[in-house]
Amino acid sequence: MKTRITELLGIRYPIIQGGMMWVGRAELAAAVSNAGGLGTLTALTQPDPEALVREVHRCRAMTDAPFAVNLTILPSAAPPPYEAYAQAIIDSGVRVVETAGQHPEAITELFKSKGLVIVHKCTAVRHALSAQRRGADAISIDGFECAGHPGEDDVPGLILIPAACAKLSIPVVASGGIANGRTMAAALALGADGVNMGTRFMLTREAPVHDSVKAALVQASERDTTLIFRGLRNTARVWRNPVSAAVNELERRPQGATFDELRPWVAGVRGRRALEQGASDEGLIWAGQCLGLIDDVPDCATLIQRMVAECRQALRRATDLCHPSPLSPESQTHA
Incomplete structure (x- = not known):
């Protein structure tokens, strides 16, 4: 499948595994990338920047395909050394970074100066436009259905995705509520260049979850x-x-x-x-509303191949609706 996002990232299918705290490790990221998507390591899952560099090398030993690193920057009383993590991403040779939360100009400029591709995740069109002006190469637009932080506007993907696509000139990735080929087809039909999934990839065999x-x-x-x-x-x-x-x-x-x-x-x-x-009742577990669309735990290769097949089938069905049946009154009128 060829879209602006597959061309930008050098991947076979426009499917990105989003960054997930404690989940975005080498086993999962490599499996997604090997299956034709873009796997993503989560920087802050690692205890320090040096450990992140080691995790990148571990992932690179498992795949020859591109993968990304997520760096989420949030306000905190005791913030981690974000600049050091950013430098570790650069030093490790990663070419794609998924940023989220705040978008510090200094870190963005550092990534841009080293030629990294920046996919910035945000929850509002106004924030997406700001990220585009600051140099983001693509936007992952996160709807109200998503796991994690959906923002404060409560706008679902059915509205947010086409609204973002109408205003942005850079590629748009749909995030939140995507879990199968039908939702992927819907996102592409709404104008997105690809999809981002967290919850769905958390429920795969390779995900480091009990x-x-x-x-x-x-x-x-x-x-x-x-x-x-x-x-x-x-x-x-x-x-x-x-x-x-x-x-x-x-x-x-x-x-x-x-x-x-x-x-x-x-x-x-x-x-x-x-x-x-496996102490599922003892801590917060981030999950999106797409839980209602998930009923199995496949490996990443099976999931991606199934999604792509379902997506193509759904898009063909939608296209077929535009062509009247030979026996329909409309076709006879045109005849």
Whole structure:
């Protein structure tokens, strides 16, 4: 499949695995890239920039295909050394970087000066236009359905994707709610040049997630996610479990909840333990509404080949609707 995004990234299919904390490791990224998509390592999953360089080398030993590194920059009382992680990405020879959150001009200029391709993920057209002006090479536009942070505008992909495509001149990647060939076809029909998936790739054999967590999420429906941090204006979508329920209850109080009150429940160490040890009721697990479209845990190669076949079938069906049946009144009128 040839689109602007496959040409830009040098991949066979316009399918990107998004960065996911604790999940974006070499095994998954290499499997996605080997299957023709773009795998993505998550920089901050690694404890320090030196460990990130080692992870890049480990991934490169597993694939000859292109892969990316995600660097998400968020406000924090004790921020990690973002500039050092950015330099590690450059030093490791990676050619594609997925940025998200804030878009510091200094880091963007550093990446651009070294010739890296920047795919910036954002949740609003106005933010996408700003990223384009700052030099992003492509935009991953994240709809309200997505796992993680959907922004504060609550605009779903059916509106956000074509709105972004109408305003941007650089390639647009649809993110949020994409999990199969039909949703991929819909995104392409709306004008996107490719798709980005997190939740769907988390539920693959190669993802470093405990089998019991995968089994639980496969049983979930589109109604089994919830929004947290609404009162903090840092909205996030997660799987509905006892931890997210406790956070919701605290936030529903008349006085709301401060982050310090929520911190014991949402600590990253709890989420990591949930994913890696199968303690699915003991930490936050980020997941999108596309859970309702997922009913198996395939390997990445099977998933991508199936998606591409389903996508082509869906696009053909849509195209066929534009051609009247030989027996229809419309075709007889034209005859």
